[in-house]
Amino acid sequence: MDAILHNLGLGFEVALQPVNLMWLVIGGLLGTIIGMLPGLGPATGVAVLIPLTYGMNPATALITMASVYYGAMFGGSRASIMINTPGDASAIVSCFDGYPMAKQGRAGSALATSAIASFVGGIVGMVFLIFFTAPVAEMALKFGPAEKFSLMLFALTATITLSEGSVVKGFLAMGFGFMLATIGIDGQSGAIRFTMGIEALQDGIDFLVIMIGFYAIAEVFKNFSSLDLRYDVDAKSIGRVWMTGEDFKRSWKPILRGGPLGFFIGVLPGAGGTIATFLSYAIEKSFSRKPEEFGKGAVEGLAGPESANNACSCGALVPLLTLGIPGSGTAAVMLGALMMLGVRPGPILFEQHPEIAWGVIASMLAGNIVLLLINLPLAVPLVQLLKTPQRIMLPMIVGLAYMGTYFLNYANFDFVLVSVSALGGYMLSRLSIPIPPLVLALILGGMTEQAFRNSLTIANGSPMIFVTQPISLAFLVLAAISLIYALKRHRKLTQV
Amino acid sequence: MTKNLTAGILAVVLGIAYLIGAFMVPVYEAGDQIGPRAFPFLVAAIVIVSGGILVAKDLRAPERVPFTWGFSSDPVLWLRILAIMVLGIAYGLALDTLGYLIATFLFMVGVCSLINARKHGQNLLIAAIFSLVTFVVFAVVLNLSLPRGLLGDVLPF
Numbered sequence: 001m002d003a004i005l006h007n008l009g010l011g012f013e014v015a016l017q018p019v020n021l022m023w024l025v026i027g028g029l030l031g032t033i034i035g036m037l038p039g040l041g042p043a044t045g046v047a048v049l050i051p052l053t054y055g056m057n058p059a060t061a062l063i064t065m066a067s068v069y070y071g072a073m074f075g076g077s078r079a080s081i082m083i084n085t086p087g088d089a090s091a092i093v094s095c096f097d098g099y100p101m102a103k104q105g106r107a108g109s110a111l112a113t114s115a116i117a118s119f120v121g122g123i124v125g126m127v128f129l130i131f132f133t134a135p136v137a138e139m140a141l142k143f144g145p146a147e148k149f150s151l152m153l154f155a156l157t158a159t160i161t162l163s164e165g166s167v168v169k170g171f172l173a174m175g176f177g178f179m180l181a182t183i184g185i186d187g188q189s190g191a192i193r194f195t196m197g198i199e200a201l202q203d204g205i206d207f208l209v210i211m212i213g214f215y216a217i218a219e220v221f222k223n224f225s226s227l228d229l230r231y232d233v234d235a236k237s238i239g240r241v242w243m244t245g246e247d248f249k250r251s252w253k254p255i256l257r258g259g260p261l262g263f264f265i266g267v268l269p270g271a272g273g274t275i276a277t278f279l280s281y282a283i284e285k286s287f288s289r290k291p292e293e294f295g296k297g298a299v300e301g302l303a304g305p306e307s308a309n310n311a312c313s314c315g316a317l318v319p320l321l322t323l324g325i326p327g328s329g330t331a332a333v334m335l336g337a338l339m340m341l342g343v344r345p346g347p348i349l350f351e352q353h354p355e356i357a358w359g360v361i362a363s364m365l366a367g368n369i370v371l372l373l374i375n376l377p378l379a380v381p382l383v384q385l386l387k388t389p390q391r392i393m394l395p396m397i398v399g400l401a402y403m404g405t406y407f408l409n410y411a412n413f414d415f416v417l418v419s420v421s422a423l424g425g426y427m428l429s430r431l432s433i434p435i436p437p438l439v440l441a442l443i444l445g446g447m448t449e450q451a452f453r454n455s456l457t458i459a460n461g462s463p464m465i466f467v468t469q470p471i472s473l474a475f476l477v478l479a480a481i482s483l484i485y486a487l488k489r490h491r492k493l494t495q496v
Numbered sequence: 497m498t499k500n501l502t503a504g505i506l507a508v509v510l511g512i513a514y515l516i517g518a519f520m521v522p523v524y525e526a527g528d529q530i531g532p533r534a535f536p537f538l539v540a541a542i543v544i545v546s547g548g549i550l551v552a553k554d555l556r557a558p559e560r561v562p563f564t565w566g567f568s569s570d571p572v573l574w575l576r577i578l579a580i581m582v583l584g585i586a587y588g589l590a591l592d593t594l595g596y597l598i599a600t601f602l603f604m605v606g607v608c609s610l611i612n613a614r615k616h617g618q619n620l621l622i623a624a625i626f627s628l629v630t631f632v633v634f635a636v637v638l639n640l641s642l643p644r645g646l647l648g649d650v651l652p653f
Binding site: 054221 | 506514517549573576584588604
């Protein structure tokens with residue numbers, strides 16, 4: 001406990017520095033705006049704002065990116081409530097009851113409920129984060145190559161089985177990610193692999209370039225089919241942005257239930273806000289005495305999932321900070337940006353740079369307060385931004401994405417890579433091939449292969465090493481369980 | 497063609513190409529005993545097998561929903577995508593010579609005209625504001641190095 005308080009003290013010292021507070025406010029505000037834009041979610045937000053973090057020290061950079069992340073989570077629900085168009089998949093559930101509330105003239109109450117529930121969820125998530133990260137990081141320090149390989153295999157399998165879509169397509173996406181990861185000079189033997197004679201590929205593919213292509217430009221391509229959609233937002237009908245006594249009485253329990261639920265789902269690799277919000281919605285519906293009101297403006301159906309969603313983004317930071325394994329697409333982008341700045345998240349981060357790890361954790365308290373302050377009084381002017389036509393917003397996202405690509409390595413070839421990956425990302429989404437397993441495999445590919453080869457070398461080529469080490473075996477069993485569960489669920493769905 | 501069949505065939509083709517590439521990876525005496533080919537072989541197997549399963553499952557499926565990319569039914573969409581890709585690559589090539597401000601302005605005029613056609617005044621304004629604001633934020637406020645190009649001696653900061 002003493003150690004935690006000491007670390008937290010150090011964290012607050014970092015988080016409360018004026019420059020970090022300033023970036024927290026800027027990041028939160030920009031995140032809210034991008035999260036709010038229809039069709040664009042937190043991963044896009046972090047991807048296009050990466051250039052902002054260059055030149056920052058790593059602690060400030062991580063604090064800024066985290067604030068963009070949960071800012072986008074706050075913002076995502078604004079669009080769901082006002083125009084029934086979720087910013088990303090984790091904001092879908094907020095449409096179910098948030099939009100009916102707005103249509104009944106309770107938009108102000110819905111906006112306030114969503115902001116307050118997100119705030120409480122964020123705080124609950126932060127408290128859990130404080131107590132969870134250190135023990136996990138300590139345990140992870142003891143992992144050898146066999147444990148690391150099995151852990152990554154589990155993370156990948158969980159991402160495949162928990163993300164939407166077919167399991168086979170998930171494996172396919174993982175394979176594509178590994179393919180991209182193996183391009184370039186092999187670190188262990190010096191052999192040049194899969195460069196097709198292109199010199200620029202010898203150093204391997206910078207996965208941030210691919211992610212900007214996937215999460216920023218391909219998202220714009222997807223929106224091309226809805227360029228002329230105009231959203232009407234009647235600011236006068238919003239009313240006072242505050243929760244009524246009745247709303248509060250009905251919401252506090254769902255909010256408190258949503259927090260821990262969201263956090264633990266967020267910790268699982270690949271299980272992002274979508275699962276957390278849908279599960280919270282289902283739970284609140286089953287707890288409710290009036291389940292028939294769900295979908296028609298029940299405030300519980302908005303409050304629980306909003307809290308779960310924000311707590312989930314805290315949970316996703318646990319594997320990112322302690323194991324170096326991103327728990328969501330957004331966390332993956334953050335990992336990439338941190339590696340650019342020379343910081344490798346993982347258990348050693350807590351030993352070597354406690355100020356970064358604890359600084360970002362402490363900043364979440366300040367960040368959530370800032371976001372509550374942004375989202376309650378400024379709710380009405382902010383939602384006016386929803387009126388901005390797609391035809392004006394989308395070119396700017398494209399511009400930011402290409403500009404961000406340039407800042408990564410100042411390399412002309414990256415413009416080719418980002419364009420091709422945007423096309424690739426768009427085509428994959430047309431084929432319903434999930435992106436998260438691909439991105440995770442691309443990021444973890446190098447480490448996975450290294451752990452695989454080191455383990456086999458230690459064991460003189462025998463793959464038995466993965467099952468004779470108890471922790472490694474445990475991860476493999478978990479991977480198998482998640483796979484069996486997914487296949488059973490799939491069979492059930494196809495039978496109905 | 498259905499979606500799964502398209503995805504499956506694509507995967508098998510890519511997987512085989514990757515496998516051939518893996519056989520061409522040189523193996524040196526030095527380095528670890530497992531070598532640089534083992535992992536790619538495993539990856540190729542995953543992709544080819546997953547693709548094969550998709551194809552096999554699709555051919556046995558009772559209901560098959562046809563899928564098209566829409567190259568002929570929605571050519572504007574694909575032309576727009578292609579044009580943005582080309583503009584992006586050209587932007588990358590022009591940045592160092594023209595400098596950030598000019599290249600970004602031209603790039604944004606192009607992108608805006610593709611997405612927001614026929615509103616020339618609006619597009620010029622967006623492109624000008626975008627390139628100026630980002631230049632000030634990144635080069636002046638955040639102090640990142642940006643190519644000045646043709647305007648090298650003219651810029652006051």
